[in-house]
Amino acid sequence: MGVKLINCGAFDCAEDGFRFTGNVDVEAEGCVAARNGGQGFNVLPKAPLMEELGLPADTDPAKLAEVLRALQGIPKEQQVAEAEKRGFKQTLFGVLKEGPAYLNNVLQLANSPQVQQYIQTLLS
Secondary structure, three states, rough: OOEEEOOEEEEOOOOEEEEEEEEOOEEEOOEEEEEEEOOOEEEOOOOOOOHHOOOOOOOOHHHHHHHHHHHOOOOOHHHHHHHHHHOHHHHHOOOOEEEEEEHHHHHHHOOOOHHHHHHHHHOO
16 A cells, blocks of 8 residues: 655644554655654554454454354344354353453444455455
8 A cells, every 4th residue: 555645743742743554655755743741753553453453462353254254144233132042152252351352342343334254355
């Protein structure tokens, strides 16, 4: 991905002035970054997939893909009850106290327009 910045500024930011994540080419012309808490310009490596999805790093990708597929055919208002009935929280997260929050993230993924892309990425 390419990003071109022309005549821009980032001043007094709490962290980096300009931050990009992943494999990105940045071209900056006439840009100024000053008095920021972090770097003026910072390109970070792409976050691991599970972290990017808001889930524990040790989440099994194949199990998550299976859960996302199963939730697709269920009306949104019934998904929480169905997920609990099928034990998806325990399947994915064991007994983590954050399980309910993580399950909410999974439900958001299941209802995302990109759900098929997530499933393909998880299975690759």
